[in-house]
Amino acid sequence: MIALSEKPRIIVSACLLGNLVRFNGQHSRDRFVDSLSEFFELDTTCPEVEAGMGIPREPIRIVQNGTARVVGVQTSKDYTDLLEDFSSRKINAFRRQAIDGFIMKQKSPSCGLFSVKNYLPNGHPQGRRAGIFGEHLMASFQNQPIEEEGRLNDPLLRESFLMRVYAHHRLRSFFRSEPSAGEIVEFHSKEKLLLLAHCQKMYRHLGQMVSNPKGYKPADFKEEYVRCFMEALRSKYSHKSYINVIQHCFGYVKSDVTPDTKRHFMKVLSEYSQQMIPLSSILGVLESLIEQYQVEYLKQQTFFSPYPRELKLRNFTMGAT
């Protein structure tokens, strides 16, 4: 179970939360992002307004002219230095803050991450890229998840993003005090199956780190542990890995259950394997067995509840990868 003292903190493009900061004085409220305030502390930034471009203002776009320049669509005024300077200052300010993730406005020449149109000097669009501020964010924050709101409509990307926000928050809360070697073992023990489901290589590396923490200075241990932990969870979802972890968990109760229960579990697992039912269904069956047989090690695994259940992020059928 997640029992953290405060909500994870996400920085969001201000227009997505209904702030009237767009070039035309409007907003781009996103219903899903808005709904996250129940579970997360949402703080906003609007690079263009905070850089001093005002409301209303002329729209801008990125033109590739040797280097990428941000220019006004109407006047061709060059805003690149203004936005670059602001981005550097804002990133430095963010570095001093507790932040677990970022949600940025897609297609924005300032905030966008992957979907911003790149224009040629002749006015024709060619390819997509990051916006000026988005580029700074992605280069500066490797551990915290960063996404565009449009991509969060994809259930897999949504689950992955919010799972990583919560993971970063657990890590941040845990390393706030200097944990002892024993506390690190205890923390890591609860995360093992989640890590195993995402990346075997990092699972092994982190296990070795935890069994030999004396090989690191405390600050280096924390940095490496957090980096590798978050890298593991960035790995693309693998249906096969999840099935392996589920089978591994069933191994804890296999010899205790009745033949009927075993048959039922194998049927549900087969349906999950064939993508006929969502992850939440097979985990529900498994968790009831874990509860029935009081398997303490499994009851504590974040694999079963990496975020509040109310978010309902595992209630869809995932595609095999």
Ligand code: SF4
């Ligand atoms: S996309 Fe970014 S820069 Fe543009 S209005 Fe929204 S928050 Fe401001």
